[in-house]
Amino acid sequence: MRVTDYFDQAKDKTLISFEVLPPLKGGSMQAIFDTLDPLMEFKPPFIDVTYHREEYIYKKRASGYYEKSSIRKRPGTVGICAAIMHRYGVDAVPHLLCGGFTRQDTENALIDLGFLDVQNVLALRGDARKFEGKFIPEKEGHHYATDLVKQIAAMNKGEYMDDLTDNSEGSHTNFCIGVAGYPEKHFEAPNMDIDLRYLKEKIDAGANYIVTQMFFDNQKYFDYVDAVRAAGIDVPIVPGLKPLTKLYQLNSIPRLFYIDLPDDLVKAISAAKNGEARRQVGIEWSIAQSKELKERGVPCLHYYTMGDSSTIQAIAKAVF
Numbered sequence: 001m002r003v004t005d006y007f008d009q010a011k012d013k014t015l016i017s018f019e020v021l022p023p024l025k026g027g028s029m030q031a032i033f034d035t036l037d038p039l040m041e042f043k044p045p046f047i048d049v050t051y052h053r054e055e056y057i058y059k060k061r062a063s064g065y066y067e068k069s070s071i072r073k074r075p076g077t078v079g080i081c082a083a084i085m086h087r088y089g090v091d092a093v094p095h096l097l098c099g100g101f102t103r104q105d106t107e108n109a110l111i112d113l114g115f116l117d118v119q120n121v122l123a124l125r126g127d128a129r130k131f132e133g134k135f136i137p138e139k140e141g142h143h144y145a146t147d148l149v150k151q152i153a154a155m156n157k158g159e160y161m162d163d164l165t166d167n168s169e170g171s172h173t174n175f176c177i178g179v180a181g182y183p184e185k186h187f188e189a190p191n192m193d194i195d196l197r198y199l200k201e202k203i204d205a206g207a208n209y210i211v212t213q214m215f216f217d218n219q220k221y222f223d224y225v226d227a228v229r230a231a232g233i234d235v236p237i238v239p240g241l242k243p244l245t246k247l248y249q250l251n252s253i254p255r256l257f258y259i260d261l262p263d264d265l266v267k268a269i270s271a272a273k274n275g276e277a278r279r280q281v282g283i284e285w286s287i288a289q290s291k292e293l294k295e296r297g298v299p300c301l302h303y304y305t306m307g308d309s310s311t312i313q314a315i316a317k318a319v320f
């Protein structure tokens with residue numbers, strides 16, 4: 001079923017969903033099941049699976065010189081989606097990137113997903129690769145998520161890249177398309193108004209709902225929703241939530257995701273005596289965030305699990 005149909009069906013009830021990362025290359029599908037098995041009691045209608053493009057690495061050769069090569073550390077998104085749907089009977093939402101894909105690659109990936117009865121995708125640009133200062137699309141690939149949304153929407157209408165494709169039966173795909181939104185602005189955007197203008201382009205191109213970057217201050221989400229609505233966007237806006245449970249995250253989260261952390265959270269994590277106490281602080285913070293968002297009637301609470309099901313389980317138990 002399409003993600004937005006779940007929202008329509010639930011009416012004012014807040015749903016729950018989860019995001020998982022493919023295991024590191026060489027890892028097993030069991031790691032995903034170990035994360036999800038304990039979370040299925042909360043009956044998520046859909047589960048997102050992230051996509052990871054290849055990264056550049058530098059390998060030291062016997063000669064002493066470093067050689068640049070590339071590696072995908074977390075492949076397997078499509079297979080994981082199929083396995084999740086098979087095991088749990090819930091919908092999987094693969095993330096699909098502009099980065100690393102030509103338009104032809106995208107078309108073929110969407111055909112695979114259609115055959116697997118995947119009905120939802122989260123369309124994203126992806127980040128710059130390490131050692132590249134800015135995002136560089138593939139030759140013949142998409143530069144912005146808007147262009148990817150356009151291609152998916154065109155395929156939903158039975159429009160393929162070439163005239164030779166047999167589309168006499170019309171479209172075989174009907175993807176519900178999600179896109180990313182940033183309550184604290186995407187870091188490359190010169191200002192929030194410009195970021196929202198581009199967000200509107202994604203929606204006008206055919207996107208059906210928005211999932212936000214994580215945030216730790218609900219007011220940022222509420223202000224963002226107001227600004228998005230004022231920009232003329234009326235699709236559901238799903239808050240993305242991640243518990244902050246470790247000391248190093250006080251620096252890594254702002255550095256990697258360009259978001260601010262509230263003073264009270266920083267103080268509480270810093271003052272906690274040990275790892276378990278810090279975890280409890282993070283859980284309590286996330287429970288408070290989740291309860292308030294739920295009371296305000298958000299369509300869904302979307303948790304970034306990062307393989308830590310016991311933390312997410314503790315939060316979900318207190319909220320749902």
Ligand code: FAD
Binds near residue numbers: 095123186
């Ligand atoms: P876009 O919407 O294309 O925007 C990127 C930047 O370009 C923004 O600053 C925007 O304002 C600007 N822009 C947009 N259109 C134009 C235009 N026409 N002209 C000029 N500027 C423009 N990354 C992964 O690699 N894998 C994942 O699985 C993944 N999952 C994610 C899930 C969520 C919920 C979120 C919030 C992010 C995720 N990301 C993932 C990270 C994402 O790929 C990065 O944040 C990336 O830098 C931007 O992607 P986007 O789709 O928001 O890009």
